[in-house]
Amino acid sequence: MPRRDLRNRKNYSMLFGLYILAVLSFISLFTFLLVLFFHILVNLSWGSFIDNLPGLGMSIQLVLLSSLCALPMAVAITYLYISRSHSKIMPWFKTFMYWLVQTPILLFAVVFLYLLNSSMVSLIVGLIFLATFKLSQRWIDISSKIRLLEIQSMQSLGFSRPIIIYHLYIRRFFKKYIYHFLSVVSYLLVLVTPFLCLFHQSIEVQNYLSIDFFTSIAKDEEKTASLALFFVILHIFRSVLDQKTGYYEVEYG
Amino acid sequence: MKPGFFKWVDKLIFSIVFAYVLVFLGFGSLYLYSLFLGALNFNIQKLFLWISVGLSVSLLASLCSWPFALSLATLIEHNRERRIVRHILKLLKYYSTLPLILFVYIYVEVIGDSGFLTIQNQWDQIFSSSNFVTQALAFAITLILYPLTILPFFDSKLTIDVFFKTSLESVIDFAQAGLVAFVVVLGLFIYILPKMVLYMERNLKNEKSLKSFEIIKSVGGTPWESIQMTVMQSMKNSFNSILIHFTRVCFFEGLITYSLLHFFMFDNNPHHEQWGASLSSIFISTSLDPNRVVHQLMALCGVLLITYFLFILVEIFLKKKEARSYASS
Numbered sequence: 001m002p003r004r005d006l007r008n009r010k011n012y013s014m015l016f017g018l019y020i021l022a023v024l025s026f027i028s029l030f031t032f033l034l035v036l037f038f039h040i041l042v043n044l045s046w047g048s049f050i051d052n053l054p055g056l057g058m059s060i061q062l063v064l065l066s067s068l069c070a071l072p073m074a075v076a077i078t079y080l081y082i083s084r085s086h087s088k089i090m091p092w093f094k095t096f097m098y099w100l101v102q103t104p105i106l107l108f109a110v111v112f113l114y115l116l117n118s119s120m121v122s123l124i125v126g127l128i129f130l131a132t133f134k135l136s137q138r139w140i141d142i143s144s145k146i147r148l149l150e151i152q153s154m155q156s157l158g159f160s161r162p163i164i165i166y167h168l169y170i171r172r173f174f175k176k177y178i179y180h181f182l183s184v185v186s187y188l189l190v191l192v193t194p195f196l197c198l199f200h201q202s203i204e205v206q207n208y209l210s211i212d213f214f215t216s217i218a219k220d221e222e223k224t225a226s227l228a229l230f231f232v233i234l235h236i237f238r239s240v241l242d243q244k245t246g247y248y249e250v251e252y253g
Numbered sequence: 254m255k256p257g258f259f260k261w262v263d264k265l266i267f268s269i270v271f272a273y274v275l276v277f278l279g280f281g282s283l284y285l286y287s288l289f290l291g292a293l294n295f296n297i298q299k300l301f302l303w304i305s306v307g308l309s310v311s312l313l314a315s316l317c318s319w320p321f322a323l324s325l326a327t328l329i330e331h332n333r334e335r336r337i338v339r340h341i342l343k344l345l346k347y348y349s350t351l352p353l354i355l356f357v358y359i360y361v362e363v364i365g366d367s368g369f370l371t372i373q374n375q376w377d378q379i380f381s382s383s384n385f386v387t388q389a390l391a392f393a394i395t396l397i398l399y400p401l402t403i404l405p406f407f408d409s410k411l412t413i414d415v416f417f418k419t420s421l422e423s424v425i426d427f428a429q430a431g432l433v434a435f436v437v438v439l440g441l442f443i444y445i446l447p448k449m450v451l452y453m454e455r456n457l458k459n460e461k462s463l464k465s466f467e468i469i470k471s472v473g474g475t476p477w478e479s480i481q482m483t484v485m486q487s488m489k490n491s492f493n494s495i496l497i498h499f500t501r502v503c504f505f506e507g508l509i510t511y512s513l514l515h516f517f518m519f520d521n522n523p524h525h526e527q528w529g530a531s532l533s534s535i536f537i538s539t540s541l542d543p544n545r546v547v548h549q550l551m552a553l554c555g556v557l558l559i560t561y562f563l564f565i566l567v568e569i570f571l572k573k574k575e576a577r578s579y580a581s582s
Contacts, residue, residue: 162263
């Protein structure tokens with residue numbers, strides 16, 4: 001057999017191996033998701049889900065309140081970044097934000113729960129800080145897409161900085177900003193709230209958030225399934241929002 | 254409105270943000286201060302053990318998932334136009350952002366109860382006593398390591414029988430830890446696989462390797478040759494940074510979450526006690542004394558924070574190096 005053919009055969013078998021590996025890994029991931037949904041469907045009790053809605057409702061209320069408090073500060077940080085994007089310090093600032101947002105949730109939880117004596121205020125302050133940095137990092141990311149040429153041409157026409165920012169950023173991305181806000185709210189609900197609740201020692205927070213519900217989930221299959229369903233719904237909601245904005249937090253999901 | 258008003262607003266916003274960042278940094282420094290207080294009472298040896306075990310397990314998980322992620326990324330990149338691949342990509346994006354808490358739930362509650370108990374039973378049958386498998390392993394270890402006893406610092410009276418028995422005991426002991434490592438690596442593998450696929454896929458897209466792929470195909474290259482010269486080349490350059498990045502993800506997201514299970518998942522549940530206690534014991538019980546849990550947890554988090562920033566610095570350095578090598582090529 002000619003040498004070329006032998007090499008081709010080897011090459012095709014390698015390619016085939018690569019494809020087999022890909023299909024196998026996809027099937028394993030898909031099975032994992034199917035198991036999750038199937039388990040929730042089998043164990044779910046709507047009664048348990050509805051019974052525990054007040055506890056979850058309180059979490060939603062708390063996170064929404066914190067995110068709303070974080071909103072003006074996130075807008076201010078984004079404005080500052082845009083208005084001074086040409087200065088040398090801003091790339092460093094962006095990197096700082098990126099690091100901060102990527103910091104593991106556990107570290108955030110420990111700082112705001114153990115350091116501040118586990119009070120309700122500490123929980124809200126922690127959530128506000130997290131929501132601020134999360135929102136501003138996202139908005140800085142989408143604002144970076146604006147071209148310098150557009151800003152310069154508007155400046156040459158004599159428009160002031162706030163007017164330029166309003167026209168180029170706020171008006172253009174208004175809808176996206178709302179989606180980003182909702183996405184961050186759902187992120188905090190899904191990822192942060194359980195961590196914060198589980199670590200919290202304060203009785204006032206425990207009463208407020210119905211901590212019993214979270215701590216007793218392992219003992220009750222129905223409760224666990226209903227909580228998982230809540231998180232799945234929120235996650236789907238967040239994925240749809242991120243798809244609308246074209247923003248996927250792959251690196252720090 | 255007068256232009257002076259806008260300047261005033263601008264300055265106000267600047268000072269508010271400046272104050273906000275200062276407050277945050279103030280919290281950070283307070284945290285570091287209490288961290289040093291906590292670190293005074295901390296057992297460094299146990300912490301070192303915790304971190305070294307965690308890092309090795311994370312590295313192993315990243316290494317295991319690399320070929321799988323690469324194959325899936327290649328498949329997606331080269332069949333991007335097909336509708337099914339677009340759906341697969343959407344599914345992967347959904348999967349990659351799956352919250353940790355949900356992932357832990359399914360891994361521990363759903364798979365843990367049935368799947369891992371079966372694995373553990375099989376594993377115990379194979380490794381927990383002196384049988385053919387353990388004896389064969391001990392024999393292999395003796396065969397390889399016994400010649401080393403001629404070195405001067407070994408006990409010269411150590412006979413081959415005693416060495417074999419010691420090896421057998423070590424194999425049985427090590428097998429218990431091996432099960433825990435296997436379970437953790439498997440969990441981390443499933444957790445990072447979709448993230449890694451998307452990361453690689455984005456790298457490929459950024460480097461415009463698809464154009465080179467088309468060119469190589471048009472000049473008569475086989476599909477494998479074109480993949481080898483585009484995808485493999487690009488992945489070879491970014492291998493280190495991918496490995497560091499996902500080891501960090503595994504360590505800081507995955508392992509910490511598994512450690513948290515100790516707090517809320519393993520309460521009085523006999524099923525969880527069987528394998529779950531040993532799973533978390535490496536990461537929590539050996540390093541945390543319940544009497545001084547707050548101080549120790551803070552010190553642990555502080556060390557983790559420092560490790561985290563070191564990881565980030567290495568990652569940035571590697572990315573810059575790769576960008577330079579890519580530009581020069």
